[in-house]
Amino acid sequence: MPHALPSPDLVVVHEEVREALAAGVGVVALESTILAHGLPHPDNVTVAAQIEDAVRAGGAVPATIALLDGVVHIGLGAREVERVCTDPDIAKLSVRDVGVAAALRLSGATTVASTSALAHLAGIRVFATGGLGGVHRGASETFDVSADLGVLASTPVLVVCAGVKSILDVAGTLETLETLSVPVLGFRTDAFPGFYLSDSGHEVPWRVETAADAARVVVTRDRLGTDAAGVVLANPLPADRQVDRELHDRLVTEGLALLEREGVHGKDVTPRLLEYFHDHSGGESLRANVELVLANARLAGEVAVEVAAQTA
């Protein structure tokens, strides 16, 4: 159950989103880190509109989330999207950072963790992103595990994603999701996707064939009430749209070596590696990244519509 919404000096819900929630229309939360730190300008502005269109094509209302001058925005207008896409002072805010940045009246883009938490706060139950954060390679020594996992373990939002990026420890991430009791559903697949790749080489514990079945899991879990965990709906790129596997494996190897050489760590890893991918894949990684986000937004729209219908 969502908390009562904080007062408007702290959280503003866009009018269309507010009306959709009140009317029981499906709403899909969208993160803003991909806009501020995941894609180059001006691609990010174009893609922001395409993602929202994909949600609408699925039948739901999009709600992109960001913090602007200390105020959480659930749903952005065109001017606010432009600002997220261009302002160099937009920080990257995990859920622990949102309250700090709000108190200090700063602006920032939201990650999977913070978008999930803020979506739940606003009563939104479906969220589309590219890939989840996870267990980093070498985490058994560094303890570097994304806050996304713990937030999913305690936030009842369904996240549509294309798995986790292959630069992470995918097996360790899946084990941690099991340890944290977060269900993982493959959408029309038995294989957990690997972001740029359709198949990470690991199985999913459950498979669903329709948006209605994914929604049924959300609604049934809500009704059961055993816990407040979210649900991961893993939606792979079609095999003929994934990044060429040979190119992919070469870029991963080179990117990891680069990070090591440059001593890049923590928050800076994903943007730096994405930059490397974008610079050296001849546009393939950017193409796949955008395609998978759009496919996830579309599917999330369909699931949100079904969740709303099954709840009514």
Add this chain to the structure above:
Amino acid sequence: MPHALPSPDLVVVHEEVREALAAGVGVVALESTILAHGLPHPDNVTVAAQIEDAVRAGGAVPATIALLDGVVHIGLGAREVERVCTDPDIAKLSVRDVGVAAALRLSGATTVASTSALAHLAGIRVFATGGLGGVHRGASETFDVSADLGVLASTPVLVVCAGVKSILDVAGTLETLETLSVPVLGFRTDAFPGFYLSDSGHEVPWRVETAADAARVVVTRDRLGTDAAGVVLANPLPADRQVDRELHDRLVTEGLALLEREGVHGKDVTPRLLEYFHDHSGGESLRANVELVLANARLAGEVAVEVAAQTA
């Protein structure tokens, strides 16, 4: 505090259990994975009845838990026990799987994690099992840690068990229980038991001498309300009823080697290893496994009676 119970198309509480809960009579939750995947047929049917009798001998009402055709059953009749013991389509359901299987109208047996969560949902505060899941050997690389631990950290149920199986990382499991703030009580022992063995070689932080004292911990924790963690009540086999230590150590070594050879992993480890034990111990491991479950059910019955009395 238990949630309000979901509607009967999702959760059915057996009449005797419902009446006991309403009347403030002690109730003990029982898991069904031991029946469906832990013991061979037809031993499992016999043992199911013996476990319920042991709870009754302790003075309480048993509530074996399972999912049948998408409906959670809190307390099983003879026909439902028979089905759990023989149906080859009974899945093994951790807590994250229950809502998915319910949505998809499937059937399954419950683990420590899911039994704890469903017991709490139904207002049952004491649960008897054989052994806890824990930290797996090699988990620092694989991140393979049972969901049982995290669920215990957030579910106020007392679990009576004979420690964790010696195939796990017992020291790591105890450290993780400490990290997760789950209290561990030894019942008339200072040693954490090792399932088939009375003493795992590790100490327990607290020792209680009576069922009344164990119950007092449950009731005091509830009244204090600092957190929603469960309590582990570790009940060792008497020294003269444990598996011969030399036989035990040989079977562990052989079983682990077998798993490695066969590439067995995750959910399949415990049933496969139990099978190996049962096949190669000349009946000793099965004998001990059944004895410890019966002893735990008996003790859980006594604790449940005391919890009910101290709450009234």
Add this chain to the structure above:
Amino acid sequence: MPHALPSPDLVVVHEEVREALAAGVGVVALESTILAHGLPHPDNVTVAAQIEDAVRAGGAVPATIALLDGVVHIGLGAREVERVCTDPDIAKLSVRDVGVAAALRLSGATTVASTSALAHLAGIRVFATGGLGGVHRGASETFDVSADLGVLASTPVLVVCAGVKSILDVAGTLETLETLSVPVLGFRTDAFPGFYLSDSGHEVPWRVETAADAARVVVTRDRLGTDAAGVVLANPLPADRQVDRELHDRLVTEGLALLEREGVHGKDVTPRLLEYFHDHSGGESLRANVELVLANARLAGEVAVEVAAQTA
């Protein structure tokens, strides 16, 4: 939001604390492990009074917390402080131990974990201590991670500390705080302090310049309501008051070797190492330990006043 307080046979709130809370005056929780197990007698008695005076100098009311004969005391009188400082039967109680010790009618001192949980129970939002528990060196093999971290992840209390002791894995502790979504603020510093040292060599994610800004984070997080995590306010010793770095590094190396030689583990590590520091630093470590606790108590008092003012 604090739970309703348990009845007085279980929790007693000192009159001055109760009145301060009712009147919206700032209150600072204080742990008692430093008194019972962190400082030698009779220094601990003197320091107990100095810490309370430092909280008052900041403008707030101190509430030292301990368990006496099974009753939680929120705020101690002089006689109770004397008992905590001298009774050899005072146990060290993490949050999982409090309910057990209360049920068994025992006495004990509270750690960061248990003090945080009990402060929250009583409606106290600011807590001063010396250093946090954290990830122990070698924890990737031993799984030895302090319960302090998990409790902070689910208990909305601001903890003023001087970082974590340099005997721990400081980098791993900071990563774990990130994974658990616990915000960390440096007070007028970009460097996470290392207890005896002003700078552990690691950065903090956020910096605040005033007690009012730290309080604003607490109040804003409460209003946002995304989660129930606490906040770490890291307050370094001034550079000219830290322990000489060369002496410090030598004592760490020697102390760790000693623990290894003596096979000291778990709960006994910190008191034993502190003892070694106190015995071999010519009074320097004790001097620094006391100074940093007093500085933290003073700052906590100021933050508590601001939290009260901003909440009114």
